[in-house]
Amino acid sequence: MSEIQTDVLVVGAGPSGLAVAAVLARYGVDFQVVDAKSGPVEQSRAALVHVRTLELLDRLDLAEAAVARGVKVNTVEIAERGRQAGSFPLVDREAAQTTPYPYALGLEQHQTEHLLAEHLTSWRRPVKWGVALEALTVRVEGARAVVRREDGVQDAITARWVVGADGARSRVRHALGIGLRGGTFGQTGLLADLDLELPHREELRPGTLRLNLTRGGFVGLFALPSGRYRLFGAVPPNLTTAQRGTQVSHEAYAEVTPPDLQRWLDEYFALDARIHHTTWTALYRIHSRCAEHFRTGDIFLVGDAAHLHSPAGGQGMNLGLGDGFNLGWKLALVATGQAHETLLDSYESERYPIARAVLRGSDRGFALETTPNPLARWLRANIGTRLITPLTRLRSVRAAIFKLFSQTWIRYPHSLVTANDKRHRGRPRPGDRAPFGHLDTAHGKASVFDLCGGTAHHLLFFHGPTPSPDLPSVRTAIQSLVSAYAIPIEVHDVSADQTGLHARYGVTAPSLFLIRPDGYISYIGTPDELQRLEAHLDHIYVRRQRGDPARPN
Ligand SMILES: Cc1cc2nc3c(=O)[nH]c(=O)nc-3n(C[C@H](O)[C@H](O)[C@H](O)COP(=O)(O)OP(=O)(O)OC[C@H]3O[C@@H](n4cnc5c(N)ncnc54)[C@H](O)[C@@H]3O)c2cc1C
Structure with a gap:
């Protein structure tokens, strides 16, 4: 050995x-x-x-x-047992401004x-x-x-x-x-990649995901890059006679034959679609x-x-x-x-x-999606799904949907390595994902994400609408502080004329935002309290030893 x-x-x-x-x-x-x-x-x-x-x-x-x-998916259509009930955009115009990947x-x-x-x-x-x-x-x-x-x-x-x-x-x-810890759902998970024919009136526009709900189950459908469709869903256990595995795993325990799958689509989901060929099918147990x-x-x-x-x-x-x-x-x-x-x-x-x-x-x-309760299902079919289109016209609802599916809601305000500051009331706050935006650099317009990418930490130095009269010496003090640490920390100036980015970061006075290598803000402060930034850095990072070369990013 x-x-x-x-x-x-x-x-x-x-x-x-x-x-x-x-x-x-x-x-x-x-x-x-x-x-x-x-x-x-x-x-x-x-x-x-x-x-x-x-x-x-x-x-x-x-x-x-x-x-x-x-393939880019940006619209969801909801159908209740084959009947189109409503649709909404996953990403609206406002949300599209917040990420390069809307x-x-x-x-x-x-x-x-x-x-x-x-x-x-x-x-x-x-x-x-x-x-x-x-x-x-x-x-x-x-x-x-x-x-x-x-x-x-x-x-x-x-x-x-x-x-x-x-x-x-x-x-x-x-x-x-x-x-x-947790449990296993009664429904069986269903996945299939297939060649499918949808009648003309049912055709899915590119980039649309259709969710078809029914009693105790659902199937979703969207086009894959290969031109095939991905079918995913949950079916009640009585639809399949395959012996469910007992292991706690999402591994597939059985396949579905194309005739069975066609029958489920026709009879159970009322989905008007002809299966031509299946490349892959899987039944799996659903755990939480x-x-x-x-x-x-x-x-x-x-x-x-x-x-x-x-x-x-x-x-x-x-x-x-x-x-x-x-x-x-x-x-x-x-x-x-x-x-x-x-x-x-x-x-x-x-x-x-x-x-x-x-x-x-x-x-x-x-x-x-899977409720078998007749009353809940009636409410979903007759009230819930009908409200989808009007509700998703509300900006706040669209914003909530985007946040939820995109995982951009993830933030770490209470982390051991976030310098939480109760004085900071605006958005973003320490622990938030650094907002997306653009700024002018010597090489032209750059996205903050490009500028603050790679493996380094980044310190955005917003000069504020009224920059400090001794800006050069403040800048030198900041640079000298961050150079004391073993990690590379790149300092980027955001000058007063970059009003768009100041607004995006809620900045009204000279400010410093420290951004981690995964794009989260770990510290927000002002340049006149550099000792606070120093304490934050000392809490997490090692100081460079005398004679250590600066690390490449
Ligand atoms: C049939 C099926 C369908 C799914 N559908 C979806 C879906 O539609 N949407 C969704 O979000 N998620 C889906 N999932 C779940 C998704 O695939 C997982 O969440 C994802 O793969 C998790 O990634 P992972 O790297 O944590 O684990 P895994 O992908 O399970 O990778 C674990 C790896 O560890 C290796 N391994 C295991 N034991 C050992 C060992 N002793 N020594 C060395 N290597 C080992 C395995 O070979 C495997 O490569 C599905 C899963 C399955 C099985």
Whole structure:
């Protein structure tokens, strides 16, 4: 048995593990990523990538490639047992100003995984496929994992930190004895990628997702980049005679034959559509569960290993990718000696409440979509769905819908590494996602996201409508403070004439906004209280030693 030493072992190369690894690679961390499978997943599985995920992929320069491979979905139509009831835009004109990616991207999971895996290969840190974790023991000097290669040979990997990204039946979670609390829905999850013919009057406009509700179940439909349709939904158990698996996992336990699927569409959903060919079908059990902890000592859980969601809103994979990014940059900065361990404590304190909130939201959405209660269904069919179109004309309702599905609502105001400041009443506040906007630079107009991308921290120095008379010396003091830290912090001036960006950030006086490598604001203050910024930085980051070279971004 060979002995391998590494700083970080990532177990599992699904979307969540790939995200952690991709971020670690960018920071030059010494890590290994292993997966029991012989390559990325082949099925399409999760097929909607949301706004916040695209913004995070952009930080790895992968969003453009994802968008080129996917299809933009921006309208939802609701039908009640085949009868069109209403429609609404996922992203309206106002919301479109708040992100470079104003849509949900239809992209099959294998495409998302391929993008991330190719990215790792291009950084010369490829996934070790066909390597399964068999045992994990935690010791003072680091965790020791025993893995088995496809040829049966075992290796031992000693790692300072381990990331359990090994899915619903996580061996890492079991090794830590962490329970997965929650339950399993009575309905059966249904997925199919198919060639479908819709009658002329029923045709789906490109970029439209149709949700067809019925008693105790629903099916959704949208066009995939391949020209096929993705059908997803939940069907009552009595529709299928397939024996449901008993494992807590979203793995498919059976397929549906095309004649059965056609019968369900005709008789149960009243969906006027002819199936020509199915490329993939899956029936799976739908769970709503959350691990008791996302961290024990130096071992972390991300993605499905930490939480399992109903398919309502397609949030599961997106949440896992979000976990991966959140943990990735923190682990990287601690592993490379640039940040204190406090930063790692913030992973669970930030992501656990988010996972719980997404579970609550998707459970409510799922219950509404699948209610078998006749009265609730009557109310939904005769009042609820009829109100959709008028209600979604209200700006506040449209804004709420956008926030919910896009995951742009995610914020960390109470995080251990957010400098919460009760004096700050406006928006954005510390812990919020840094707002999108543009500013003029020496090289022309640039988006804040482009300017504040990459692996560095960024400090936006808003000069305010009335800049300080001693602006040059203030600027020098800021630069000298941030240069004292091991992490690169890039300072960007936002001059008084950049009124649009001042308004977007709610700035009325000279201000400083510190933006983390995942695009969240961790500190807001004024340039005349630099000692507050210094205390915040000292709390999280390590000071540069005399003679240390500045780190490249
Ligand atoms: C049939 C199906 C349909 C789905 N449909 C949707 C959908 O429509 N929308 C949605 O949002 N989500 C959907 N999901 C869920 C979505 O696929 C997951 O949320 C997402 O894949 C989670 O990513 P992950 O990386 O956390 O876990 P996974 O994708 O499960 O990846 C875990 C990885 O760990 C590896 N692994 C496991 N054990 C070991 C071990 N001992 N050693 C080494 N490697 C190991 C596995 O091989 C796997 O590659 C679906 C899932 C399934 C199975």
